[in-house]
Amino acid sequence: MLARRFYEVWVLGGLSKGEAEEIKRCLSEAVMRRAERLRIRIYNKNSEDLSYLDELKGILLENVSLSIVVESRDVGKLVDDLESHEGEITFIIGPSFQLPDKARFQGKLRIIEVRG
Amino acid sequence: MSPRPVDIVLTTDRSMMSNHHGKEFLGFMTTGPAIGMPESLWMWIACPKMKTDPLGRPWQAPYALRKLEALLQDKGYNAAVIDPDHVNRYLGSARILMLSHHDYFALCPPSSEWWIVTRKEPTNAKSFRKFMDSLDLRRAKENGLKVIVGGPAAWQWLYKLDLWGRWGIDTVIDGEGEHVVLDLVDKVYNGEPLPRYVFVGPRDVPAIEEIPLIKHASINGLVEIMRGCPRGCKFCSVTLRPLRHMPLGMIEKEISVNVKEGVRSGILHSEDVLLYGCRGLKLNPDALIKLHQVARRHLESIAWSHASLAAIKNAEEEYGLISRLREVICADGTQEYWGVEVGIETGSVRLAKKIMPAKAAPYPAEKWPEVVEDAFAIMHENNIIPAATLILGLPEETSDDLMDTAELIDRLKPYRSLIVPMFFVPMGVLKNKEWFTEVKLKDEHIEVMRICLWHTVRWAEDIIDRFYLKRPHLVPLKYSLKMFLGYVKMKAKSYEKKLGLRPIETEAVLATH
Numbered sequence: 001m002l003a004r005r006f007y008e009v010w011v012l013g014g015l016s017k018g019e020a021e022e023i024k025r026c027l028s029e030a031v032m033r034r035a036e037r038l039r040i041r042i043y044n045k046n047s048e049d050l051s052y053l054d055e056l057k058g059i060l061l062e063n064v065s066l067s068i069v070v071e072s073r074d075v076g077k078l079v080d081d082l083e084s085h086e087g088e089i090t091f092i093i094g095p096s097f098q099l100p101d102k103a104r105f106q107g108k109l110r111i112i113e114v115r116g
Numbered sequence: 117m118s119p120r121p122v123d124i125v126l127t128t129d130r131s132m133m134s135n136h137h138g139k140e141f142l143g144f145m146t147t148g149p150a151i152g153m154p155e156s157l158w159m160w161i162a163c164p165k166m167k168t169d170p171l172g173r174p175w176q177a178p179y180a181l182r183k184l185e186a187l188l189q190d191k192g193y194n195a196a197v198i199d200p201d202h203v204n205r206y207l208g209s210a211r212i213l214m215l216s217h218h219d220y221f222a223l224c225p226p227s228s229e230w231w232i233v234t235r236k237e238p239t240n241a242k243s244f245r246k247f248m249d250s251l252d253l254r255r256a257k258e259n260g261l262k263v264i265v266g267g268p269a270a271w272q273w274l275y276k277l278d279l280w281g282r283w284g285i286d287t288v289i290d291g292e293g294e295h296v297v298l299d300l301v302d303k304v305y306n307g308e309p310l311p312r313y314v315f316v317g318p319r320d321v322p323a324i325e326e327i328p329l330i331k332h333a334s335i336n337g338l339v340e341i342m343r344g345c346p347r348g349c350k351f352c353s354v355t356l357r358p359l360r361h362m363p364l365g366m367i368e369k370e371i372s373v374n375v376k377e378g379v380r381s382g383i384l385h386s387e388d389v390l391l392y393g394c395r396g397l398k399l400n401p402d403a404l405i406k407l408h409q410v411a412r413r414h415l416e417s418i419a420w421s422h423a424s425l426a427a428i429k430n431a432e433e434e435y436g437l438i439s440r441l442r443e444v445i446c447a448d449g450t451q452e453y454w455g456v457e458v459g460i461e462t463g464s465v466r467l468a469k470k471i472m473p474a475k476a477a478p479y480p481a482e483k484w485p486e487v488v489e490d491a492f493a494i495m496h497e498n499n500i501i502p503a504a505t506l507i508l509g510l511p512e513e514t515s516d517d518l519m520d521t522a523e524l525i526d527r528l529k530p531y532r533s534l535i536v537p538m539f540f541v542p543m544g545v546l547k548n549k550e551w552f553t554e555v556k557l558k559d560e561h562i563e564v565m566r567i568c569l570w571h572t573v574r575w576a577e578d579i580i581d582r583f584y585l586k587r588p589h590l591v592p593l594k595y596s597l598k599m600f601l602g603y604v605k606m607k608a609k610s611y612e613k614k615l616g617l618r619p620i621e622t623e624a625v626l627a628t629h
Contacts, residue, residue, distance in 0.1 A: 002300075002303075050280055050281070060271075061274065064318075067315060068313070073309070
């Protein structure tokens with residue numbers, strides 16, 4: 001299952017209400033596009049911090065239509081992951097975070113910036 | 117003797133790793149706190165330890181764990197279900213610890229309800245916590261152990277994020293795990309990072325040919341006969357999964373595994389046993405008769421996990437099927453009765469139409485109360501003993517709905533059954549540690565709960581006297597249960613007196629047999 005195609009939503013920075021709302025919108029979009037799976041990947045400085053699951057809880061518990069995978073990755077791995085990933089990514093950037101080398105990845109990213 | 121290492125340990129706590137003295141229904145006592153007796157006695161009644169082999173492998177284990185054990189062994193992994201008392205022997209060298217549970221933290225009904233009513237933590241949650249705290253996880257995690265949790269209560273971990281760190285939880289899987297478990301094991305073996313949470317949606321459930329056969333005995337011989345349900349009730353997540361009927365050959369093989377390992381009783385598991393082999397909601401009598409004949413050939417007793425009341429009524433009215441199945445199940449006199457869980461949910465036609473319009477099908481939702489009563493009468497005539505559930509506290513519920521429910525339960529007095537109300541707890545409430553203090557019971561709720569309590573106690577005494585725990589070695593258990601019922605009646609009367617409530621008539625009209 002994990003090797004199959006996912007609707008990718010990556011988040012840079014922590015997850016607060018703003019980012020969670022965007023993820024909810026992405027989930028609706030994925031359903032409308034008849035996607036079967038959604039991957040939510042959180043890039044954090046502290047990958048052991050689970051507070052993002054608290055913000056995602058409502059979304060995860062209300063979803064019944066798509067398979068969802070939630071991953072947490074160290075922010076230091078972001079550039080390598082962007083380089084190696086094929087396919088489109090919806091990229092949510094929290095306030096006071098910036099995507100390094102933004103221009104390099106513009107082609108594969110749909111960027112959503114969340115204002116504080 | 118040092119055990120041979122097991123790379124993947126599958127286990128759960130004592131409240132789940134028990135065959136409940138061969139009486140599945142006694143397992144429900146683990147959903148409550150110990151009442152009227154010491155906790156050790158309560159646990160002995162509800163979930164005694166089973167025998168294990170020298171390696172700590174239990175005689176019987178929860179069906180889901182057996183499925184995963186089989187799946188992993190089929191793929192060549194060194195995996196085994198291990199009794200909770202023996203897990204520490206393997207943790208030092210194991211690569212993965214897999215856990216499953218019906219109700220890790222007592223947030224599901226009926227555990228949540230008993231917590232609301234008694235203000236005491238139920239024994240299932242206490243037992244799980246005690247078990248996890250007993251494991252030498254710190255050292256095992258330093259050695260690279262990964263901990264993966266799943267089961268029908270997996271969602272509860274989203275309310276217990278503090279425990280992920282305390283117990284080193286790596287991944288939570290919610291849903292049918294056959295595909296994703298293998299992916300996760302691959303990742304562990306390849307040193308890749310694991311996802312934190314996986315929900316398996318309807319398009320990633322396994323096809324029948326991908327579902328393994330169990331290799332060792334399941335608790336009380338439970339075998340699944342189908343997955344999914346076509347009714348679409350709003351309160352149920354199972355209905356969202358694709359419907360799959362297990363082939364008879366597969367079911368028979370699993371029954372044979374159980375019998376070979378000394379488990380001669382069986383529970384046919386489905387969300388609605390009578391829908392086995394169905395086309396839409398149209399019953400398939402031939403498939404059901406064959407299924408029961410096959411089961412009867414191998415088993416000394418058969419039970420059903422769940423059946424819908426509408427299917428029970430339809431089966432008997434259209435096909436005489438319940439009577440025909442009784443002839444098969446009770447043939448040769450070895451079995452007098454069988455148990456099943458059923459859902460009444462509500463006596464209100466208004467609520468029934470809102471939350472479960474297809475539950476009465478093929479009858480119209482307007483007829484729901486009659487469907488319930490007719491099905492209870494059919495079950496009573498055929499010695500089927502239902503444990504029935506109600507849902508109280510739904511968001512749209514009104515006092516009139518509760519009155520309708522109370523009236524329906526009252527009409528069910530003549531029918532041998534247990535009726536247990538379940539309390540709906542909104543997701544938002546569960547966030548707080550003291551959530552159970554926030555659920556406020558209305559007078560009408562208390563009235564419905566009272567009617568259910570007296571109905572259940574009255575019939576429980578009858579069931580214990582006439583049908584249950586007849587073998588000589590079960591006599592102490594039988595009398596412990598009777599003492600417990602006596603205690604419950606005494607406490608209930610004292611609360612009613614304190615609240616100034618009129619006693620409920622407990623002399624049910626008995627049927628002629």
